[in-house]
Amino acid sequence: MTTTPPPPQTIATRVPGETDPGASLGPGGNGRGKVSRPRRGAIAKERLSSPWASGIAIVIAIMWTVPTFGLLVTSFRPSADIRQDGWWNVVTSPSFTLQNYQDAMTGSTRMVDYFINSLVITLPAVFIPISLALLAAYAFAWIDFKGRELLFVAVFALQIVPIQITLIPLLSTYNDWGLAGSFWTVWLSHSIFALPLAIFLLHNFMKDIPKSLVEAARVDGAGHVKIFFQVLLPLLMPAIAAFAIFQFLWVWNDLLVALVFGSSQDIRPLTVHIAELAGTRGQTWHLLSAGAFISMIVPVIVFLSLQRYFVRGLLAGSVKG
Missing domain, CATH: 1.10.3720.10 (MetI-like)
Known part of the structure; x- marks a missing residue:
């Protein structure tokens, strides 16, 4: 009488740090384990790389940078031009000097x-x-x-x-x-x-x-x-x-x-x-x-x-x- 060998068992491999899907199974368990750390990182990365998040970041960066850029342009303008008009007029009538820093x-x-x-x-x-x-x-x-x-x-x-x-x-x-x-x-x-x-x-x-x-x-x-x-x-x-x-x-x-x-x-x-x-x-x-x-x-x-x-x-x- 020949005995049929049992089928080879499949050894499940799991990524280190990933939660076993069956780890939370138990009496009354619903099979939903904790989200693994790599998965949480992937979810956060996906949300932060969305077009809406990128657009908001760009708007905040522009709002933060424009006043600083205006102050930088003003620091290089002649004192008469500073008292006469705003820094954005440098586009139409550019005029720069280092005298402000020297005097300061x-x-x-x-x-x-x-x-x-x-x-x-x-x-x-x-x-x-x-x-x-x-x-x-x-x-x-x-x-x-x-x-x-x-x-x-x-x-x-x-x-x-x-x-x-x-x-x-x-x-x-x-x-x-x-x-x-x-x-x-x-x-x-x-x-x-x-x-x-x-x-x-x-x-x-x-x-x-x-x-x-x-x-x-x-x-x-x-x-x-x-x-x-x-x-x-x-x-x-x-x-x-x-x-x-x-x-x-x-x-x-x-x-x-x-x-x-x-x-x-x-x-x-x-x-x-x-x-x-x-x-x-x-x-x-x-x-x-x-x-x-x-x-x-x-x-x-x-x-x-x-x-x-x-x-x-x-x-x-x-x-x-």
């Missing part, structure tokens, strides 16, 4: 001095909060001490405190300490306002680092200092770069803090000086337009040069396996 940088306004003041204010105001936030985030993430959760919630809650209610108490404190009229008032103010968000973001990134890395370093005899600088810090560079860009753009373009703590002639940044030019009721529009683009040079360079780190820092920790 080396003329009576001396914007080059305020440009240097902005650099002197911005760089320490970025370095100080990041340095302090890294240490605090490490303590909250990897050092077990009493009241850690409560203290972290308190630090996070400081983000909802409006900046405006802190200006007068801080100004009074700086006067008592004898710091009024110095760069320290602006540095400390920007650092204080940035610390809650910096600690919160860096703490979240640190918590996403596998605990096994820290435990392996401890087994090898590494202390907190070695773990922080040799294990965690290299992995946090995208997050640090992302927050550094945020803080740099915030401090460079800030006007409120600069008006309150840095309005004296020796330490005022470029934003305060441009705000004064805006109050001249059109008498110095040629200097105002040129000064606006002078103030935009550094933020644009910083953002374009660090854009890849910015995107990587925003995406780091957002997807978990």
Whole structure:
């Protein structure tokens, strides 16, 4: 008697990360499993690449670009033409000059001095909060001490405190300490306002680092200092770069803090000086337009040069396996 061999079984293959269609089948199941991650990405890509989405993106880009382009054209027009008609008339009567930038940088306004003041204010105001936030985030993430959760919630809650209610108490404190009229008032103010968000973001990134890395370093005899600088810090560079860009753009373009703590002639940044030019009721529009683009040079360079780190820092920790 011959025995017929059973038919060969078909081994189903599944793409890694794709949900098994039968995974959700069970008592009373309807056979509809969760949508896999690649499928969700394909759906999102299909929606964003639709003609309607592309059209809306183009309209937003045009609305955002036209005023900036008009300001750029105005900065190169003679002052008489600026006061006479709008920038769009350059199409019919083109006339350009570099005198506006020359007067803005080396003329009576001396914007080059305020440009240097902005650099002197911005760089320490970025370095100080990041340095302090890294240490605090490490303590909250990897050092077990009493009241850690409560203290972290308190630090996070400081983000909802409006900046405006802190200006007068801080100004009074700086006067008592004898710091009024110095760069320290602006540095400390920007650092204080940035610390809650910096600690919160860096703490979240640190918590996403596998605990096994820290435990392996401890087994090898590494202390907190070695773990922080040799294990965690290299992995946090995208997050640090992302927050550094945020803080740099915030401090460079800030006007409120600069008006309150840095309005004296020796330490005022470029934003305060441009705000004064805006109050001249059109008498110095040629200097105002040129000064606006002078103030935009550094933020644009910083953002374009660090854009890849910015995107990587925003995406780091957002997807978990």
